[in-house]
Amino acid sequence: MTVSEQKATDRAGPAASDLAFAHHDHAHCSTDALARAEAxxxxxxxxxxxxxxxxxxxxLEEHRALGAYDVLSRLVxxxxxxxxxxxxxxxxxxxxQGLAHRIQRLNAFAACVHAGEDHAPAFLICRDCHTVAEAEAGAARAALETEAARAGFLVERxxxxxxxxxxxxxxHAA
Amino acid sequence: MTVSEQKATDRAGPAASDLAFAHHDHAHCSTDALARAEAxxxxxxxxxxxxxxxxxxxxLEEHRALGAYDVLSRLVxxxxxxxxxxxxxxxxxxxxQGLAHRIQRLNAFAACVHAGEDHAPAFLICRDCHTVAEAEAGAARAALETEAARAGFLVERxxxxxxxxxxxxxxHAA
DNA sequence: CTTGACCTGTTATGATATTACATTCATAGA
DNA sequence: TCTATGAATGTAATATCATAACAGGTCAAG
Known part of the structure; x- marks a missing residue:
């Protein structure tokens, strides 16, 4: 199965935050991100x-991670x-350019929703609908760096x- | 280049912790881990x-991450x-069985040095010598879960x- | 209008991973 | 002890992910 054949995201649901999971004006979110990217x-x-x-x-249209070959097939x-x-x-x-991120776990890519903001992203990957949300990882990253420092390890990425x-x-599962 | 063709680990250096980077009695560390694995x-x-x-x-012998094909070539x-x-x-x-971990970033595998201890591991990967150390990620994981909870996301792994x-x-670089 | 850097297209190949099925092995129960 | 059974292994074939190398095109600075 290719990533594009996976179940599509269900965008309905309770609004709770500005994350990808939440119901939001996606058209606006996309055009906005694109405009920022151009700038x-x-x-x-x-x-x-x-x-x-x-x-x-x-x-941006997908709001989830796509494999390189998924992207390629659309380009073709x-x-x-x-x-x-x-x-x-x-x-x-x-x-x-910081406009997209690579999701290691999926060997796939997702558009960045905070382009230009200098952020430390964590990714929340739904194993069911495959939506990928970008969360703030400042605290987690700080904890990791502290632990690394104890070992004398220099964290780069x-x-x-x-x-x-x-x-x-x-x-839905419940 | 396959993973096995990468520069081998330099195990010399100042002892500073119980991590893989530190100089340690590796033969003992290996046989010990193997015995625990058997148990x-x-x-x-x-x-x-x-x-x-x-x-x-x-x-265990390598004390770094090996690709599946590296392992395979030795088995052959x-x-x-x-x-x-x-x-x-x-x-x-x-x-x-919790005896090894998969390192996503490298598409590779490393023996677990804390088998049976129920730990939350983070991995410190040296881009130069390719040694992989297992560090404690309890704090980082907790921070990530807190952030996920804010989005209503249930973290499984x-x-x-x-x-x-x-x-x-x-x-050496300095 | 040339030059040089960058971008794109294409060929070829390498690296990682899985499905499917046949065969062998270990062991619990007759 | 002798199977029956499920687990583990061997093997072939193929899917999926990723990069090297080079040719040709585009564009903007000089």
Whole structure:
């Protein structure tokens, strides 16, 4: 099974926060993120080309993690190149620019919903609907760094992810 | 490059803790872990077969993360089956029994140095020598769960990993 | 209008992981 | 002791994820 064949996100449910799980004006959330992305890349002198923009749009539309080949298959159907590097390069660019994140656990990518905010993200991955929410990991990261310091280890990058059930799927399961 | 072709661990260096980075009586640490593994599986009625034992030994000998194919190549040279499932199944068994951990960031596996202790591990991965140390992640995990709870997310499993430089490699780099 | 950096397309291949099924092994119960 | 049974292993085939290398195109600074 490819990531794109997994069950789609159920966006209905109780509003409780600004996370992906919560019901929200997704169209606005997407266009807003895209606009910020344009501004951020322009400010850095990075080029937001058609493929890159389209990949970001795809990730934003889904609001969950997509595998590189899922992204690629959409690009192909829109006339872009159909070889893996096309997708991987665009995704790599977005991650470098802080516009997307790689979810290690899933070998997949998700759009960043806090682009430009200099944040320490943790990811909450629902094993049922596969929605990925970006949570604040400041405290967890600080705890990890404290522990690392005791060992004399210098932390450069962290991967903090949780697998479990999102609020909507908990309700449905009950 | 396969994981096994990466630079081997330099085990020399100042003793500072009971972590993998520190100089320690590795032969003892290995045989001890193996003995505990035997006891734990026996207690649970799980079968510690030759392949499984050998895979655990291999992971313990290295004291770093090995890819499934690295493990497999060693098994082959010792007369075990030479197809991927041989390695993956043994590794899966060890992970289920809490005798090894999967390092997401590396798509690799490392022996658990606290088997049977019911711990919340974080992994400190040196990007230079590739040694993987298991640190306590209780505090980081608690922080992550607190944040998840705010979103109504139920955490089932966590992945907490740090990439950086171990004490030995920091010294050598400086 | 040239040059150089960057981006894109494509080929080829490498690395990681799983499904499916046949065979062998260990052990509990007859 | 002798099976019956479930577990473990061996093997083939294939799916999935990722990168190296190079050719050609685009664009903006000089």
């Amino acid at each position: 951020l890349t322009a400010a850095k002198g990075a080029r937001m080309t058609p493929v890159r923009r389209r990949v970001l749009e795809i990730l 159907s829109e006339g872009f190149g159909n070889q893996p590097p096309v997708a991987y390069r665009a995704l790599e660019f977005l991650v470098e 962290t991967t903090i992810e949780a697998m479990g059930l999102c609020p909507n799927c908990r309700t | 734990l599986t026996a207690a649970k009625g799980a079968r510690m077969t030759p392949v499984r034992r050998r895979v655990l030994e291999i992971l 040279s010792e007369g075990f089956g030479n197809q991927p499932p041989v390695a993956y199944r043994a590794l899966e068994f060890l992970v289920e 966590t992945t907490i990993e740090a990439m950086g430089l171990c004490p030995n490699c920091r010294t």
